Each structure stands twice: as structure tokens, then as C-alpha cells.
């Protein structure tokens with residue numbers, strides 16, 4: 634991977650943003666020492682670490698990776714406070730050594746892992762949570778890897794920097810002890826539901842055939858459908874990781890009615906239930922939709 638040279642980009646708005654987000658004492662660092670890295674070492678203030686871990690919603694069984702882990706503070710806080718498996722990746726051997734020393738001091742020797750590697754070459758597909766304090770330009774280069782290698786439902790948290798057109802699912806604003814405010818952005822990696830889906834539902838002695846064509850931009854999905862030869866409006870599509878819900882309007886007992894579909898996406902299948910949207914207590918009917926794999930489009934842009 635060709636590296637973005639750090640120093641020539643010094644005047645870029647993104648880099649100035651990182652510098653502005655750094656506490657005053659860090660700006661006296663010798664920036665030259667970070668030549669060849671994608672981002673210099675600027676630590677996340679403790680109150681921002683707290684908010685990043687809160688937004689991540691850490692729970693037992695989670696596996697957290699901090700990409701560009703610096704002195705290991707996010708990894709150490711996650712392991713110590715939430716008891717989750719936590720790993721850090723940093724390109725700079727000085728940072729890895731510092732992280733390891735800090736882990737020993739925190740009583741976490743052997744309980745956290747630090748890997749010296751370029752994050753663009755690292756394998757972190759088993760993550761359930763990924764934290765970052767990089768730059769928007771770096772996040773954008775990383776975005777296709779995040780979207781194609783991480784499982785749907787993986788949570789991403791970024792200090793200060795966003796992901797361009799992939800809008801965050803949540804953003805918090807944190808006041809720091811340096812007297813400034815930092816954004817903390819949160820995303821859930823969406824399943825890829827683009828393409829043409831088909832299913833049947835029982836109808837008396839027969840069945841009804843449905844087709845839905847879905848267009849997806851990150852977590853945002855729009856769709857249109859047919860039931861047999863009739864158009865069927867698809868509304869209120871919500872995609873959160875591998876969970877999807879939508880309403881589909883169709884004829885029932887001679888009237889138009891809206892049906893609520895809810896399911897879990899597993900590759901080219903969605904399995905779940907369907908029931909009348911206005912009757913939440915109605916017994917749900919099992920539903921399974923299947924996609925023609927040739928119609929799916931990568932969402933990793």
C-alpha cells in the first residue's frame with residue numbers, strides 16, 4: 634500500500650484538524666518523527682476515551698481493536714473496565730513498546746495484545762468493535778476494508794473524524810479538560826441487502842409471490858416491490874447491522890393493507906416474520922426471502 638506522506642500534507646485542512654484536536658503540549662512534538670506514517674501520535678483525552686467506550690456499548694464477548702493504538706490507552710481502558718478482549722495495532726514500534734509497558738502497569742500483562750503493523754494490511758475481521766483516532770482522509774481509505782471485511786453489526790467509533798458520505802448513526806460531543814469539544818462518531822457496519830429479493834407467502838390454498846428490488850447506500854436502503862404483477866410500495870426500511878425491517882403495502886381481503894417485515898440478513902437470505910403493521914399483537918407468519926447473488930452490488934466504496 635502506497636503511504637500518504639505525512640509532512641507534505643502538513644498544511645491540509647484534515648491535518649490541521651488533528652493538530653487542533655491535540656492538546657497544546659503535543660503540538661511541540663517533532664512532527665518529523667512521524668514521516669511515512671498516515672497519522673502522527675496524538676493521544677485521545679481520557680473523557681473522550683470514556684465516551685468512545687460508552688458509545689461502543691461494550692459487553693461480554695466483544696472483541697475490540699484500536700487501529701493506530703498509540704500508547705494503548707483505549708485498549709487498556711476497554712480490557713480493564715469492561716473485561717473484553719482488546720487489541721491494538723500501530724505501525725510505530727515505539728508506540729507498541731509504550732503500550733506494552735502501560736499494559737503491565739495497569740496489571741493487564743498477557744491480557745491485551747499489541748501488534749506492530751500497518752493497519753491497512755492488518756487482519757481484524759474478528760472485531761465486534763473498532764475504535765479509531767485517525768484522519769477523515771485515512772478513514773476514507775479504510776472504509777472499503779471496514780465495509781467488506783467486518784461482519785455486519787460490528788460497531789465503529791471514531792474520535793473527531795468522520796467517514797465522508799457514510800453518515801454516523803450517532804454523534805456525541807464531549808467537552809475536554811483542554812477546554813475544547815470533540816465529536817465522537819458511531820456507526821454500525823450494515824449488511825449488504827442490495828439487489829433483487831424474492832419470496833412466497835401462503836394465501837389460503839395457494840401462495841403469493843413477492844419481489845423487492847433494493848438499492849443501498851451504506852446503511853440507507855430504498856426499495857420497490859411487486860406482488861405478482863401488481864406494484865407493492867416498500868416503506869420505512871431500517872437496516873441496523875444484520876437486522877432489517879420494512880413495510881410493504883399490499884391487498885388483503887379486498888383492501889390495501891401495510892405489512893411489517895422483520896428479519897435477519899445472512900448473505901443471500903433473510904429470515905424473519907411478517908404481520909399486519911397495524912396489529913402488533915397479530916400472530917406473525919414466518920418469512921424467508923432469497924436474493925439472486927448476481928444482483929447484489931458491493932457497498933464498499
Ligand SMILES: C[S@@+](CC[C@H](N)C(=O)[O-])C[C@H]1O[C@@H](n2cnc3c(N)ncnc32)[C@H](O)[C@@H]1O
Pocket residue numbers: 670671672673674675676677699700701702703704705706707722723724725728750751752753765766767792
Ligand atoms: C492520533 S494517534 C491515536 C492514538 C490512540 N488511538 C488514541 O486515540 O489515543 C494515531 C496513531 O496511529 C498510528 N498510525 C499512523 N499510521 C498508521 C498505520 N498506517 N498503521 C497503523 N498505525 C498507524 C500512529 O503511530 C499513532 O500512534
